[in-house]
Amino acid sequence: MNKVVRKYIENSVVSVLFTSSLVTTITVIFITFFLFYEGMGLFREKPLEADFIIAVNKSNTVKKLDNQQIGAVFNQDITNWKELGGDSLPIEILSLYTIENYYSEEDLGEDFSLLPQKINEFLEQTPGAIVCFTKAFMPEKIHGDEIHIDNIELLQFLKGKSWLPTSQPVAQLGILPLILGTLWVSLGAILIALPLGVASAIYMAEVAKPKLRNLLKPVIELLSGIPSVVYGFFGLIIIVPFIQQLFNVPVGETALAGSIVLAIMALPTIITISEDAIRTTPLALREASLALGATRWQTVLRVVIPYSKSGISAGIILGIGRAIGETMAVLMVTGNAGTMPTSFLQPVRTIPATIAAELGEVPMGGVHYKALFMLGIILFLINMIINISVEYIKKGRVGR
Amino acid sequence: MAKKVEVSNLNLRYGDFHALKNINLSIEERSVTALIGPSGCGKSTFIRCLNRMNDLVDHVTIDGSVLLEGEDIYRKGIDIDNLRYRVGMVFQKPNPFPKSIFENVAYGLRVNGVKDKSFIENKVRESLVKTALWDEVKDDLKKSAIDLSGGQQQRLCIARSLAVEPTMLLMDEPTSALDPISTAKIEDLIFELKKQYTIVIVTHNMQQAARVSDVTAFFYIGELIETDTTSKIFTNPKQEKTQNYITGRFG
Numbered sequence: 276m277n278k279v280v281r282k283y284i285e286n287s288v289v290s291v292l293f294t295s296s297l298v299t300t301i302t303v304i305f306i307t308f309f310l311f312y313e314g315m316g317l318f319r320e321k322p323l324e325a326d327f328i329i330a331v332n333k334s335n336t337v338k339k340l341d342n343q344q345i346g347a348v349f350n351q352d353i354t355n356w357k358e359l360g361g362d363s364l365p366i367e368i369l370s371l372y373t374i375e376n377y378y379s380e381e382d383l384g385e386d387f388s389l390l391p392q393k394i395n396e397f398l399e400q401t402p403g404a405i406v407c408f409t410k411a412f413m414p415e416k417i418h419g420d421e422i423h424i425d426n427i428e429l430l431q432f433l434k435g436k437s438w439l440p441t442s443q444p445v446a447q448l449g450i451l452p453l454i455l456g457t458l459w460v461s462l463g464a465i466l467i468a469l470p471l472g473v474a475s476a477i478y479m480a481e482v483a484k485p486k487l488r489n490l491l492k493p494v495i496e497l498l499s500g501i502p503s504v505v506y507g508f509f510g511l512i513i514i515v516p517f518i519q520q521l522f523n524v525p526v527g528e529t530a531l532a533g534s535i536v537l538a539i540m541a542l543p544t545i546i547t548i549s550e551d552a553i554r555t556t557p558l559a560l561r562e563a564s565l566a567l568g569a570t571r572w573q574t575v576l577r578v579v580i581p582y583s584k585s586g587i588s589a590g591i592i593l594g595i596g597r598a599i600g601e602t603m604a605v606l607m608v609t610g611n612a613g614t615m616p617t618s619f620l621q622p623v624r625t626i627p628a629t630i631a632a633e634l635g636e637v638p639m640g641g642v643h644y645k646a647l648f649m650l651g652i653i654l655f656l657i658n659m660i661i662n663i664s665v666e667y668i669k670k671g672r673v674g675r
Numbered sequence: 676m677a678k679k680v681e682v683s684n685l686n687l688r689y690g691d692f693h694a695l696k697n698i699n700l701s702i703e704e705r706s707v708t709a710l711i712g713p714s715g716c717g718k719s720t721f722i723r724c725l726n727r728m729n730d731l732v733d734h735v736t737i738d739g740s741v742l743l744e745g746e747d748i749y750r751k752g753i754d755i756d757n758l759r760y761r762v763g764m765v766f767q768k769p770n771p772f773p774k775s776i777f778e779n780v781a782y783g784l785r786v787n788g789v790k791d792k793s794f795i796e797n798k799v800r801e802s803l804v805k806t807a808l809w810d811e812v813k814d815d816l817k818k819s820a821i822d823l824s825g826g827q828q829q830r831l832c833i834a835r836s837l838a839v840e841p842t843m844l845l846m847d848e849p850t851s852a853l854d855p856i857s858t859a860k861i862e863d864l865i866f867e868l869k870k871q872y873t874i875v876i877v878t879h880n881m882q883q884a885a886r887v888s889d890v891t892a893f894f895y896i897g898e899l900i901e902t903d904t905t906s907k908i909f910t911n912p913k914q915e916k917t918q919n920y921i922t923g924r925f926g
Contacts (some may be wrong), residue, residue: 450687559770563832566726568760569785578772579787 300629301390310655314648317432321424321641322445326410329444332421337361339423342445343435348405349444356403364403366385369394370444372409387412405443427642432649438613438624440633440643448646450653456530456623457599459655460609463534464541464598469591471538472545476587479546480505480553482576492550499543507607510536515608523647524620531619536604539595548593552586553579585668592668596661601652602627626654679873685739687720687729694720696897698739702890707865707874709888709905711724711881713920716894718877719754719767720847725875726762727755744842748853749850760787763836769828771820775814776803779820779831783839794848802834806864826857833864835885844868846876850883881921885909893917 322342323329329345331337337359340348346355348366357363377397383389398404398419406419416432424626427448435449475495479488511528513590514535519527556579564574582586610622630647637644680702686791687695695717702708705785710718715855721849722742727748741748746757760783781798789795799816803809808830812818820831829849836844848867850858865887878884885905892902893916901914912918 470732557770560766561730562731562764562766562774563733563770563772563835564782565756566728566759566764566766567786567835568756569782569786570756573786577782579680582773 291472293530307655310648310651313645314650314652317448317642317645317649318427318429320427320642321422322427322448322646327444328410328413328415328417329405329422329424330398330417331406331418331422332398332404333464334402335364335404335420337422338420339425341425341430342447343431344576345422345424345445346437346439346442346447348550349407362402365400366405367403369397369404369406372443391415400555407451423547427646432646436476436615438629440637440646446642448642450626450646450650452613453624453626453629453650454653456609456613457625457627457654459530459619460533460537461595461599463530463619464537465591465595467534467538468541468545468594468598469537470595472542472591473549473587475542475546476549476553477580480550481571481579492547495543495546497648498539503540503601503603504607506536507604510608518620522620526610526622528608528622529620530609530616530623533605533609533623533625534619536608537598537601540596540601540604540674544597545590548590549583549587552583552590555586556582587670589665592661593667596658596665599661600627600658602631606631626650630654638640662665677704678702679706679744680875681740681742682724683740683742685721685724685741685839686737687717687724688736689732690707690734694897695724697817698899700892700899700902702873702875705869705871706889707869707876708890708892709884710875710877710892710894711884712894712900713867713918714879715896717897719847719896721894722847722875722877725845726764728759728764752786758795760839761841762840763839763914764841764845765829765833765836765849768852769825769832771828771831771907773819773821775817776823776831777816777821780835780838783835787839798838802838803831804831805837805867806834807860808834825859826853826860829853829857829861830864832847833861837868841872843873843875847880848877851879858883867900881909893920895920 329340335356337356340359344353344359347371348359349368351368353359354366355363356366374383378393383393390408390412394408394412395414395416395418396404398406398417404419424445432448432450433454435447435450436451437447437449438452439447446477479491483491510532514532515527515529517527518524518529518532560578560582561574564578565571569577605625606628609625609628611624611628612622613624613629614621617624630650633643634647637647678701680700681698682698682702685695685698686693698721710722712718720729724737725748727737729737737749739749743758743762747753770905772782774782777799780802781795784798785794800809800813802813808827810830812823820828822832829852829925831853833844833849847913850861853861862883865876868874869889876884876888888905890902891905891908893900893908893912893914901908901912901917903913909921912921
């Protein structure tokens with residue numbers, strides 16, 4: 276072949292390879308950037324839905340409320356301004372839900388045309404008034420003081436205990452129950468999958484005859500090829516009713532159900548990686564142990580497992596890392612109640628399940644939308660920490 | 676001198692491959708027996724028959740008898756772990772456990788049920804002193820054995836074998852992965868150990884066989900060609916093949 280042609284072909288191959296890696300890199304960077312761009316926007320937003328305005332009587336000394344306080348006021352958990360640092364006055368709420376307590380349909384006129392006027396009247400006449408309407412209904416000049424609401428803060432977001440993103444008038448965006456739900460389900464999965472997985476790995480690597488191992492290994496690897504929705508289905512039909520009956524609880528969709536399903540899903544990873552680690556223990560070390568009169572099990576316990584410890588840990592962490600990000604199966608079996616988890620026999624809601632369940636129903640660009648992206652960031656960070664620790668553990672092995 | 680080991684009509688097959696053919700050999704107490712011969716001649720296979728290390732290999736069949744102090748180690752029902760406890764082995768490549776120096780030496784005692792701390796400590800020191808390693812490592816017994824040099828690692832492996840007080844020590848090319856200085860140290864050690872132990876050593880290095888051994892056995896393609904005192908083998912062998920091998924005409 277002509278030298279020039281060959282050179283040309285080689286150059287094209289190089290540029291194709293380069294382009295492929297460039298495209299991959301750009302895609303990854305773009306996705307990460309997109310996630311952070313959308314998510315971080317949350318902290319430039321007020322928890323108030325788009326154009327709601329909240330106002331109080333001019334004489335009221337309370338000028339600033341955080342969203343938890345507002346939530347409590349409108350849920351009537353707080354009924355006196357005293358509790359919010361103001362004068363002792365009963366709180367009187369005027370909003371779309373309470374308006375009929377104060378005004379009849381005739382008072383408001385056709386198409387609520389008199390509403391702005393009534394709002395101003397209400398604000399002026401009631402010292403303990405708090406009103407909440409969208410801009411469209413608010414008078415142009417409000418005879419009262421608008422309540423100042425702070426932007427959403429990270430700390431508040433992280434440690435808030437209620438996740439009610441659609442509550443009116445302010446969204447309650449506390450992700451602690453979601454983080455805890457994720458951790459509970461994952462922790463339960465570890466507790467189940469760890470002994471089971473490591474035991475199977477030891478059995479396959481040390482005990483099983485080659486014939487049996489050659490049969491078992493593909494079967495276990497096949498487990499990871501089953502679509503997660505099938506696991507969810509299995510969990511929903513078999514595990515959930517089983518838990519409900521066994522523990523006699525009102526609903527079987529619990530953290531425990533999620534843990535069991537996740538444990539089953541994490542098992543192939545844990546078993547495969549641990550088994551490889553155990554089997555790659557150098558023969559020389561086994562021989563050294565046996566030659567000193569150690570039995571086969573002493574050798575396994577004192578030499579093989581310590582040697583493959585880091586491989587086994589990597590397997591476990593990878594298995595669990597997969598479990599933490601798992602969405603579909605968990606969504607189907609955990610019941611998805613966004614409350615603080617207190618027991619394994621209680622419905623919980625995980626971060627990925629929340630994103631999957633809610634993203635389809637949020638208005639683009641709203642507070643709720645950005646909050647879901649922020650959840651994505653948190654999940655991304657958790658998984659990143661897991662991956663970094665796997666790398667760290669693997670390095671630990673080399674350093675020994 | 677008393678006979679330590681009496682091997683008669685030993686045959687070993689890996690599947691269809693006849694690796695050891697009708698071996699007869701006796702090994703005397705407190706002597707060093709060197710096994711020499713070209714690669715693949717069965718020396719390592721033979722030495723591994725003496726502590727039944729070949730049991731770990733699939734598809735091995737062995738017949739004939741190996742008497743250790745009069746007891747057939749291939750009879751049914753023998754305690755193999757106990758046999759290996761009594762017959763120590765040092766391998767070609769140093770293979771310390773990824774544990775501390777102390778734990779490496781203590782390992783054999785621990786797996787054989789010794790719990791007495793001070794006994795273990797004494798044994799560890801004694802073994803390290805015997806292998807001339809004590810002065811080099813006494814201040815960092817907690818250090819990982821992996822951090823030692825190759826020669827130190829091999830002496831540690833010997834110390835590890837000695838700690839359980841074997842009656843016999845098998846060495847499978849113990850210096851083949853070491854530099855000349857480390858090799859010299861190990862040879863000195865073999866000289867010392869001979870006073871107390873029966874040693875069987877496989878070596879590729881004929882000078883080494885000549886230096887350290889009392890008896891030399893020459894293996895060739897699975898057969899034991901000739902065995903005699905080392906001085907006779909190296910000066911006046913009876914067989915032509917032995918003559919050719921030790922003079923370097925093949926192998």
